[in-house]
Amino acid sequence: MKIPKKEELLKLQAQYKTDKKIGEALGGVPEYLVAYWRRKKKIGKYSLAKYTKEKIKDLWETYGNDQKAGEELGISSAAFYKWRRKYNLLEKPKVLKFQQLELSLPSEILSQGNMGRQTIAQKLLAKKSGKAQVKVGEIVNVEPDLIMSHDNAGLVIKQFKEIGLKKVWNPDKIVIPLDHRAPAESEKTATAHRSIRMFVKEQNIRNFYDIKEGICHQVVVEKGHILPGELAVGTDSHTTSYGCLGALSTGIGATEMAVVWATGKIWLRVPESIKIVVNGILPKGIYAKDVILHIIGQLTVEGANYKSVEYYGDTIERMSISERFTICNLSMEMGAKFAVVPFDKVTKKYLSTVTKKRYAPIFSDRNAVFEKESEFNVNGLEPQVACPHNVDNVKPIGEVKGIKIDQVVLGSCTNGRLDDLEIAAKIVRGKKIHPEVRMLILPATRTVYLQAMKKGYLKTFMDAGAVILNPGCGPCLGAHEGILAAGERCLATTNRNFKGRMGSPDSEVFLASPATAAATAIKGEITDPRDFLK
Amino acid sequence: MSKKFKGKAWVGGDDIDTDQIYHGQYLPLTDPKEMAKHAMEFVPGMENFASEVRPGDIVVAGKNFGCGSSREHAVVCLKENGVSCVVADSFARIFYRNAVNLAFPLLECPGISKMVKTGDGVEVDMETGQVTNLSTGEKITGNPPSGLELEIAEKGGLLNYLKC
Numbered sequence: 001m002k003i004p005k006k007e008e009l010l011k012l013q014a015q016y017k018t019d020k021k022i023g024e025a026l027g028g029v030p031e032y033l034v035a036y037w038r039r040k041k042k043i044g045k046y047s048l049a050k051y052t053k054e055k056i057k058d059l060w061e062t063y064g065n066d067q068k069a070g071e072e073l074g075i076s077s078a079a080f081y082k083w084r085r086k087y088n089l090l091e092k093p094k095v096l097k098f099q100q101l102e103l104s105l106p107s108e109i110l111s112q113g114n115m116g117r118q119t120i121a122q123k124l125l126a127k128k129s130g131k132a133q134v135k136v137g138e139i140v141n142v143e144p145d146l147i148m149s150h151d152n153a154g155l156v157i158k159q160f161k162e163i164g165l166k167k168v169w170n171p172d173k174i175v176i177p178l179d180h181r182a183p184a185e186s187e188k189t190a191t192a193h194r195s196i197r198m199f200v201k202e203q204n205i206r207n208f209y210d211i212k213e214g215i216c217h218q219v220v221v222e223k224g225h226i227l228p229g230e231l232a233v234g235t236d237s238h239t240t241s242y243g244c245l246g247a248l249s250t251g252i253g254a255t256e257m258a259v260v261w262a263t264g265k266i267w268l269r270v271p272e273s274i275k276i277v278v279n280g281i282l283p284k285g286i287y288a289k290d291v292i293l294h295i296i297g298q299l300t301v302e303g304a305n306y307k308s309v310e311y312y313g314d315t316i317e318r319m320s321i322s323e324r325f326t327i328c329n330l331s332m333e334m335g336a337k338f339a340v341v342p343f344d345k346v347t348k349k350y351l352s353t354v355t356k357k358r359y360a361p362i363f364s365d366r367n368a369v370f371e372k373e374s375e376f377n378v379n380g381l382e383p384q385v386a387c388p389h390n391v392d393n394v395k396p397i398g399e400v401k402g403i404k405i406d407q408v409v410l411g412s413c414t415n416g417r418l419d420d421l422e423i424a425a426k427i428v429r430g431k432k433i434h435p436e437v438r439m440l441i442l443p444a445t446r447t448v449y450l451q452a453m454k455k456g457y458l459k460t461f462m463d464a465g466a467v468i469l470n471p472g473c474g475p476c477l478g479a480h481e482g483i484l485a486a487g488e489r490c491l492a493t494t495n496r497n498f499k500g501r502m503g504s505p506d507s508e509v510f511l512a513s514p515a516t517a518a519a520t521a522i523k524g525e526i527t528d529p530r531d532f533l534k
Numbered sequence: 535m536s537k538k539f540k541g542k543a544w545v546g547g548d549d550i551d552t553d554q555i556y557h558g559q560y561l562p563l564t565d566p567k568e569m570a571k572h573a574m575e576f577v578p579g580m581e582n583f584a585s586e587v588r589p590g591d592i593v594v595a596g597k598n599f600g601c602g603s604s605r606e607h608a609v610v611c612l613k614e615n616g617v618s619c620v621v622a623d624s625f626a627r628i629f630y631r632n633a634v635n636l637a638f639p640l641l642e643c644p645g646i647s648k649m650v651k652t653g654d655g656v657e658v659d660m661e662t663g664q665v666t667n668l669s670t671g672e673k674i675t676g677n678p679p680s681g682l683e684l685e686i687a688e689k690g691g692l693l694n695y696l697k698c
Contacts, residue, residue: 479558
């Protein structure tokens with residue numbers, strides 16, 4: 001047969017791409033023969049596509065495996081290897097991106113290099129302090145990615161002025177939502193709010209959310225201010241909540257925050273880590289709030305003092321970001337310094353709806369050293385109630401059923417999101433709040449409020465006789481909007497039931513899930529929500 | 535920072551939280567003198583603390599003292615009343631940190647709450663961690679601050695530490 005000329009062969013290649021198809025087009029010439037001709041005529045193999053260095057690097061850092069990365073591009077592992085050799089990406093990536101979870105080969109790869117046996121807290125604090133690795137107990141000086149303050153920014157400003165600096169270190173890293181006493185309940189607060197408004201203008205702090213926006217922690221998560229693998233500090237103890245996105249975050253005081261505003265740095269002790277594994281299918285009427293109350297009841301209010309808590313297990317994996325938020329938020333009530341649910345598909349999906357920013361999640365090594373491991377199984381778990389005056393005074397609902405309640409509060413950073421309102425609305429729908437109960441509802445943020453309005457939940461609550469308050473902390477910390485008198489009892493979806501937390505020292509607060517809150521509001525006494533879910 | 539304190543003890547229980555030490559309703563106050571008036575207001579049995587405490591008195595508590603909120607007021611209100619230090623079985627994290635940053639001496643001393651009653655005279659040596667109940671003669675040793683904590687305390691708190 002006639003051997004095609006170089007021009008003909010190039011034409012055929014442009015049309016048919018592969019040697020095999022060229023051979024077929026020529027009437028059954030074997031593939032190897034076409035390849036032989038090409039080599040003779042110095043025609044390179046047709047390259048299917050050009051990949052940029054960024055693309056190859058990204059895939060390499062995602063998978064750390066030629067086969068898997070090649071599959072993503074539809075090319076062989078050898079082809080992918082050639083591409084990365086071309087771009088000089090010859091070493092295994094030190095830290096992988098999230099897809100490793102889906103490949104379920106995280107630890108082998110993560111522990112390569114000298115990073116083995118480290119927890120999330122160690123790895124993240126090492127990264128932030130510019131060290132290869134850090135030891136538990138070591139003090140590191142780190143630069144947080146996000147620093148958050150709420151109404152107490154007023155106090156931070158006062159301390160900042162004492163330092164004598166004119167400008168904050170980086171206004172773009174500071175987020176300030178006003179939520180604790182919003183709108184101002186007193187002249188003192190109004191003055192503080194005013195000083196904050198003036199300060200943020202003067203310092204060009206753009207991420208300031210005035211009283212309209214809602215609870216600080218939910219605002220931070222909702223607006224994409226925190227990302228997986230990042231470090232945040234906030235002048236609020238429940239700053240641990242951002243662990244729901246695979247970040248490390250913790251609460252500090254106002255003076256310390258003033259120093260962070262000034263220097264961008266904070267000293268942190270690398271904490272011991274605790275691993276909590278939660279497995280099992282949540283029974284009907286049992287929610288994330290019941291799970292975490294149960295855990296706190298078992299581990300006690302100082303069970304995680306100074307520690308970093310990492311959550312694992314299939315129950316946690318199935319939880320939404322909102323539910324993980326509840327878990328990380330309340331972990332503070334065991335004293336946790338950090339509480340984190342490692343990044344996974346759920347996190348990725350959520351983040352795709354709130355931000356376009358890039359991020360690099362951090363995971364514990366497979367053999368990471370935990371101080372303690374606790375396992376919980378939620379099969380058969382009952383609704384849980386934290387009774388006065390400690391968050392670890394947790395009882396199954398059967399033991400507290402029937403206690404008369406004067407006020408029900410549905411809201412807070414712990415349980416004021418759309419899914420919480422939905423759970424309660426479904427129970428309340430078409431029914432009336434007990435005439436002797438005041439039911440207060442606070443959507444956590446303006447966004448949640450608008451969504452709840454659109455879905456009709458607010459109308460459901462109003463029809464039932466509940467009071468809808470503006471997004472914010474409301475009565476949770478006993479500041480305003482629903483203070484309790486002596487002798488009154490409140491069941492709330494909030495986070496603290498300390499003596500006098502919501503008003504008089506002679507009042508009582510019980511903590512429970514939104515479902516339990518809704519059922520209780522209807523009956524006027526602590527009620528098992530499962531009675532309404534049959 | 536002086537190293538030895540001698541004073542009358544005020545003894546509280548376990549898990550005394552920040553709302554008991556300084557209630558949320560007073561958070562808008564910014565003047566430490568005003569804050570001082572509400573110290574320990576919600577701690578059972580210490581309702582009169584703010585009016586009866588004398589400079590130099592020592593607060594003794596059980597485990598997890600200062601759990602809860604990140605409010606610094608909880609430290610400020612004790613310090614402003616002239617409380618010389620708090621000795622507890624253990625402290626909650628943020629409270630401990632705030633105290634270090636505000637140069638308010640804390641001594642973690644497991645077992646102390648069982649050894650002292652309200653009204654007892656107590657001597658605390660912050661350097662060695664030794665606590666003596668002057669009324670009974672009993673002694674116990676806690677974990678005195680060291681490293682960075684001590685440095686910050688010696689400079690008179692985080693703001694001064696920063697300025698140095």
